[in-house]
Amino acid sequence: MDGWSQFVQLLFSGLTVGSIYALVALGFVITYSVTGILNLAQGDFAMLGALLCITFVNSGIPFVIAILLSVVAVMAVGGLFERLAIHPARNSSIATLIIITIGAAFVFRGIAIFIWGTQPYALRPFTGNHSLNVVGAVIQTQNLWAIALSLVSFIALYIFFNKTYIGKAVTACVVNPFAARLMGIEPRKMSLGAVAVSAGLGALAGIVIAPVSGASYDMGVMIGLKAFIAAVIGGLTNAPAAIAGAFIIGILEAFTEGYLSSGYKDAISFGLLLLVLFFMPNGIFAKMSGKRV
Amino acid sequence: MLTLNHLHVYHGHLHVLKGICLQIGKGEIVAIVGANGAGKSTLLGTIAGVYSPKAGEIIFENEPLPYGKVEQIVKKGICLVPERRQIFGDLSVKDNLLLGAYHRYRNDFQQVMRDYEHVLEVFPKLKTMLDRPGGLLSGGEQQMLAIGRGLMAKPKLLMLDEPSLGLAPLIVKEIMKLLRQLRDQFSTTILLVEQNVRAALQIADYACVLDRGEIMMQGKAVELLDDERVKKAYLGMQNKKEYNIAK
Numbered sequence: 001m002d003g004w005s006q007f008v009q010l011l012f013s014g015l016t017v018g019s020i021y022a023l024v025a026l027g028f029v030i031t032y033s034v035t036g037i038l039n040l041a042q043g044d045f046a047m048l049g050a051l052l053c054i055t056f057v058n059s060g061i062p063f064v065i066a067i068l069l070s071v072v073a074v075m076a077v078g079g080l081f082e083r084l085a086i087h088p089a090r091n092s093s094i095a096t097l098i099i100i101t102i103g104a105a106f107v108f109r110g111i112a113i114f115i116w117g118t119q120p121y122a123l124r125p126f127t128g129n130h131s132l133n134v135v136g137a138v139i140q141t142q143n144l145w146a147i148a149l150s151l152v153s154f155i156a157l158y159i160f161f162n163k164t165y166i167g168k169a170v171t172a173c174v175v176n177p178f179a180a181r182l183m184g185i186e187p188r189k190m191s192l193g194a195v196a197v198s199a200g201l202g203a204l205a206g207i208v209i210a211p212v213s214g215a216s217y218d219m220g221v222m223i224g225l226k227a228f229i230a231a232v233i234g235g236l237t238n239a240p241a242a243i244a245g246a247f248i249i250g251i252l253e254a255f256t257e258g259y260l261s262s263g264y265k266d267a268i269s270f271g272l273l274l275l276v277l278f279f280m281p282n283g284i285f286a287k288m289s290g291k292r293v
Numbered sequence: 294m295l296t297l298n299h300l301h302v303y304h305g306h307l308h309v310l311k312g313i314c315l316q317i318g319k320g321e322i323v324a325i326v327g328a329n330g331a332g333k334s335t336l337l338g339t340i341a342g343v344y345s346p347k348a349g350e351i352i353f354e355n356e357p358l359p360y361g362k363v364e365q366i367v368k369k370g371i372c373l374v375p376e377r378r379q380i381f382g383d384l385s386v387k388d389n390l391l392l393g394a395y396h397r398y399r400n401d402f403q404q405v406m407r408d409y410e411h412v413l414e415v416f417p418k419l420k421t422m423l424d425r426p427g428g429l430l431s432g433g434e435q436q437m438l439a440i441g442r443g444l445m446a447k448p449k450l451l452m453l454d455e456p457s458l459g460l461a462p463l464i465v466k467e468i469m470k471l472l473r474q475l476r477d478q479f480s481t482t483i484l485l486v487e488q489n490v491r492a493a494l495q496i497a498d499y500a501c502v503l504d505r506g507e508i509m510m511q512g513k514a515v516e517l518l519d520d521e522r523v524k525k526a527y528l529g530m531q532n533k534k535e536y537n538i539a540k
């Protein structure tokens with residue numbers, strides 16, 4: 001494999017991982033913007049989505065339906081989590097709420113161990129084991145699925161927030177919850193929807209990456225952390241910046257792994273997090289655009 | 294249409310409203326004036342459901358209003374245009390206006406769009422800047438937007454908290470004229486809190502003076518305009534020394 005094809009290979013693998021991080025990071029951003037809560041259980045929605053989908057597929061449910069079903073199921077889990085854990089504690093301090101989400105993450109992992117055990121599972125690729133040859137690099141179709149589905153999600157979210165009435169009402173709650181209430185918009189209802197949608201995005205991410213890197217009860221930890229770093233780069237409220245951050249992290253990781261050693265892969269993103277927190281506590285892109293979600 | 298019976302409101306331990314009794318009839322413009330911190334905004338906020346009273350009742354169209362349930366109260370036809378405008382800065386002028394109709398857009402979007410056109414006729418200036426983010430408008434334009442957004446809720450009772458704050462006298466005049474028009478066109482009942490006492494009393498039918506949480510005086514607006522005490526305390530018809538003491 002010559003240098004150029006290795007480069008393309010790594011780039012695609014970076015884009016794939018990046019799009020997974022981006023989906024989960026968007027979950028962070030949406031939940032944080034609407035509810036003001038940093039949901040550290042966000043990565044575990046990916047784990048739940050992947051494992052549920054694998055179970056559905058193994059029990060003979062058609063692939064597409066299994067995917068939809070598991071996304072919807074995880075959205076329901078997210079909604080329940082908001083109603084049972086976040087909503088009753090909404091007036092507590094930020095620290096309390098974050099600890100609640102950490103607790104929820106452990107509960108999700110515990111339930112996953114209980115149901116699926118600790119061994120990894122595999123999911124077959126969406127469209128078989130085909131691959132494309134791009135200038136000598138071998139690109140699996142699953143990588144393309146990951147990139148395409150995340151792009152579709154970004155566009156759908158963009159349209160929702162910028163073109164639909166209800167999406168604008170959500171934005172209004174984010175921009176000025178007091179005025180929104182005076183108009184009859186209920187920020188609390190929005191909070192339920194926001195957590196559910198974030199959970200759905202996470203589930204989708206987990207399902208899409210499962211054929212590439214497998215699924216296990218603790219897969220959400222790393223995905224969640226990387227996505228969190230991406231979201232922090234955007235100051236937690238800037239969706240485009242979080243997406244950009246996610247792709248930067250994904251690509252940096254892929255190149256570090258390919259050109260240096262896989263041992264440095266995680267060090268790179270945590271180094272990035274430290275840099276961002278030290279020098280730009282509001283996020284690299286936060287200043288560039290005040291636009292949220 | 295709206296009756297307040299012995300309303301007591303606290304902010305923490307602070308007794309802000311001390312037994313307010315007030316009656317407002319349909320289609321009236323009622324002005325509330327008073328010094329800073331008298332409790333004017335608290336009064337409007339309590340009617341709108343932002344604050345809950347400790348005692349007393351609020352009766353709207355012969356039914357007691359639920360306390361502290363902002364979203365439900367909007368549906369009943371009461372809309373507050375709050376202090377400092379509070380528009381949605383990131384959203385366009387058009388979206389700001391349309392979101393004003395949030396509580397009723399599901400039932401009849403056609404009607405909402407008709408009302409939207411109507412509001413733009415009332416504020417032709419906004420028509421020229423529909424796509425601009427609300428935050429980039431000038432103070433006066435934002436005030437028009439805030440009032441327009443309030444109208445989009447199609448309230449039976451429109452409450453405005455210091456709509457003239459920070460505006461040039463000419464624009465204040467324009468806005469007061471508008472409120473009069475609104476009452477005449479939409480037969481909206483208007484409850485107006487104003488620092489600009491003269492402007493408020495000129496368009497109001499009734500007025501009351503709020504002083505440290507109590508209604509000190511109320512009556513026909515024209516009578517209050519002529520009242521010696523009001524003149525002294527709020528219309529600046531006195532020498533400087535007395536004015537300072539009155540404050």
Ligand SMILES: Nc1ncnc2c1ncn2[C@@H]1O[C@H](COP(=O)(O)OP(=O)(O)OP(=O)(O)O)[C@@H](O)[C@H]1O
Nearest residue numbers: 304305307309327328329330331332333334335336
């Ligand atoms: N949310 C709040 N929490 C605690 N105290 C408050 C709150 N809002 C108002 N207050 C206090 O209640 C009193 C009345 O405030 P309010 O805003 O109703 O006065 P106002 O008549 O509207 O004054 P202004 O003319 O300055 O707007 C003030 O002393 C104020 O400090």
Ligand SMILES: [Mg+2]
Nearest residue numbers: 333334335376
């Ligand atoms: Mg006030």
